[in-house]
Amino acid sequence: MRDKTKESEIFNNKSTVYGPVKSWRFGMSLGIDPIFQTSTCSFNCFYCQLGQIQDITDAIKEYVPTERVLEDYKKVNEAEETIDVITYSGSGEPTLASNIGEMITGIRKLSPDTPQYILTNATELYRPEVRECLLDLDCITVKLDAADEKTFQTINRPAEGVTLGRVLMGIKALKQSYKGKLEVQSMFTPLNGKNLQAYADILKDIQPDLVQLNTPKRPYPSEWHRENRGNHHKIFDYKVTELKTLDESAAKDLENFLVKETGLNFLSIYR
Ligand code: SF4
Structure with missing residues (x-):
């Protein structure tokens, strides 16, 4: 049986603002959900x-x-003593929200000194108006799980018309005008570890400030639960599927190869 009180207290289930969630890199991260309804x-x-x-x-x-x-943000901001960073993520792709730029500007006015980050799959960065909305952010983390179209379609299973070429074009265009920190986040599984030279070449081309190497350690839920925004723990019973991960030794080999090939900074889930 779900404990409704516990869910809403911990994850602000009825709010577009959730957390703060403790992040080992950033401290207390408050999540903003520009999608929310589904x-x-x-x-x-x-x-x-x-x-x-x-x-x-x-x-x-x-x-x-x-x-x-902004109303939800004010409530949580007043109640919380420590918020180290604000992260746009939540119930899907935050750049699909046409008003993401208004949210960034509004929260900047309320909390000018709190860094604002976004986690994006980069599918919309090919649009100049979307890039323009994000320029004030302190850090943009783009998802990149594949180095070829076939793997991209298998892992990311995108909406019709979305291609890896479009994603890469958007990231490179962003790089030309964005002055904040650009990071790449990649999820590695046995599925996408085969085309590493091409992946390294793409990274060399993008030149991000940091590359985060992940593997899916959290199981795949059978259905959507808003509680899963930023949540690393299962708090009530629902069906999940365990996924194949990269073990620590394979992740180390991957990181060593990429460091040697690209000379970039990496962060591995195992470190
Ligand atoms: S993990 Fe993939 S499907 Fe899920 S929200 Fe991020 S980009 Fe979308």
Whole structure:
């Protein structure tokens, strides 16, 4: 049986603002969910912590009003003593929200000194208006799980018309105008470890400030639960599927290879 009180207390289940969640890298991270009503993404990654994405789309529109997000933010901000960073993520791809730029500006006015980060799958960065909205962010983390179109389609299972070429074009265009920190986050499984030279070449081309190497240690939920926003623990009973991960030794070999090939900075899930 679900403990409703516990869920809402811990994860602010009825709010577009959730957490703060303790992050080993950033301290207390407060999540902003610009999607909120249902899981909506231009990807349907087979490892997504939200489970099967309910609305697989790359349609940009207003999913939740900016005023609602700012009101939710004010409430949590007043109640919390320590918020080290604000992260846009939540129930899907945050750049699908047409008002993401308004949210960033509004929260900047309320908390000018708190760094703002976004986790994005980069599918919409090919649009100049989306890139423009993100320029004030302190850090943009882009997802990159594949170095070829076939693997991209298998792992990320994108909305129709979304291609790896479009993602890479968007990231490179962003790099030209964005002055903040650009990071790449990659999920490695036995599925995508075969084309490493091509992956290294893409990284060399992008020149991110940091590359995070992950493997899906969290099981795949059978269905969407809003509680899974930023949540690393299962707090009530629902069906999950365990996924194949890269073990520590394989992750170390991968990291060594990529460091040698690219000379970039890496962070591995095992370190
Ligand atoms: S991009 Fe993120 S939210 Fe979208 S399906 Fe993949 S893991 Fe889930």
